[in-house]
Amino acid sequence: MKGASTSEVREAVGIFDSEVKLQAAIDDLLSHGFDRAEISVLAPVAAVEEKLGHHFQSVQEIEDDRSILTKAYIPVETIGDAQGAVIGSLMYIGAFAGIVLVASGGALAAALAGLAMGGSGTAIGITLARFMNRHHADYIADQLEKGGLLLWVRTWDQKDEAKAIKILSAQSGLDVHVHGFPA
Helix, strand or coil: CCCCCCCEEEEEEEEECCHHHHHHHHHHHHHCCCCHHHEEEECCHHHHHHHHCCCCCCHHHCCCCCCCCEEECCCHHHHHHHHHHHHHHHHHHHHHHHHHHHHCCCCHHHHHHHHHHHHHHHHHHHHHHHHHHHHHHHHHHHHHHCCCEEEEEEECCHHHHHHHHHHHHHCCCEEEEEEEEEC
16 A cells, blocks of 8 residues: 555545546546555445435535445446356356256256256346346436536545546546545
8 A cells, every 4th residue: 555644534536427437537547556445436325315314415415524335446347247147157057957957867858947947047147137237227327316426536645636636637527626534
């Protein structure tokens, strides 16, 4: 880790009006030396409001609130990888079950049942992948309805702060600024 002041935690924050702009800012931050662990985004709106104990009207109300629930940034590619793993593993389980039935002396009907289970596993996997897509789409839509997608990046010194502000602003971040909290 970079050298940090022990008295204050500082981070740059920006609001983005589209997922594309948010992703571009994150990619730019990563390519300019910020670590993925230094980047966070807003937790689901429902979870934030539950922790707050009330609804908020705009993300600008909460962007500088240290108690706000955030979550680590997860690349869109990782979501796609998870979807592929779900579909593939469920298909594999069904096919493997068919092989076990045949290997254990099962009849042709058992083999066909196993293959059918493989198809069912694929169908279940596709359904789960669609659910994951829908969940992500709802997560984004909920924040956009509240005024935008919040992005925080931990900064360790004035050089990091200047670099983060420049990147967030260049990628169409709104209300870009740095704030600090007691460590």
